[in-house]
Amino acid sequence: MLALAACGGEGSSGRDTLVNTGCGSDCCNSTCCGSNCSAQPGSFLDPVNYPVGNKPLAVAVGDFNHDGKPDLAVVNRSSGDISILLGNGDGTFQKATNYDLGGAPSFVTTGDFNGDHRLDLAVADGGGNNVVSILVGNGDGTFQPPVSYTTGTDADYVASADFNGDGTLDLLISAKTGAIGILLGNGDGTFQRSILTSTPGTTPFVAIGDFNGDGLMDLVTATGARNGESDSGNLIVLLGNGDGTFRE
Ligand SMILES: [Ca+2]
């Protein structure tokens, strides 16, 4: 089970469903509890479940069919596919359409990688396959078959930004080992060879921003506590050099 908000997390039932934001019958928050959870200011209605693939791990939101209503893209690690759920604009979603990816997808992000003003998808494979896959969007909610790029490291996480300032989106992939790879975009939906940076980070999650005001995208990651270590840790800021490389 994948939950999008406060009550839930990966559930114990093993069900493969996408859960809408909400306060379920088995949890409470500051304003509601169980069946009393309805129409409370600041709270959510009961969850609505949507079947997707097996072991959904991550969700991206975007308007994939250009109808002005947000849609969902969900990567499913065990079934090795991606589920697209088109939004109805009222908080409900249509039945998922699944696209086979293979491997063990672990994270997904969306952006227009080929400049046709239609959202595309980038999927990281955290299963040791060392690839990121691009699915070019057709603008009607469907996608072209995935094209994979070698990342040079495990790819647990993927994000996109323009790291070299050429106006086209590039990809950042990162691993639990702290390894980071930048794949510069060519602007036509294809990407160049991965540029690797090693960090002391112990989480694949990386935030992107221009932290020193030079107009170039920088990174921040973190050292969480490893097993057996104390709970201390550090943030690691990596300043961008504007060519896909970074410096501490
Ligand atoms: Ca839509």
Ligand SMILES: [Ca+2]
């Ligand atoms: Ca596109």
Ligand SMILES: [Ca+2]
């Ligand atoms: Ca770029």
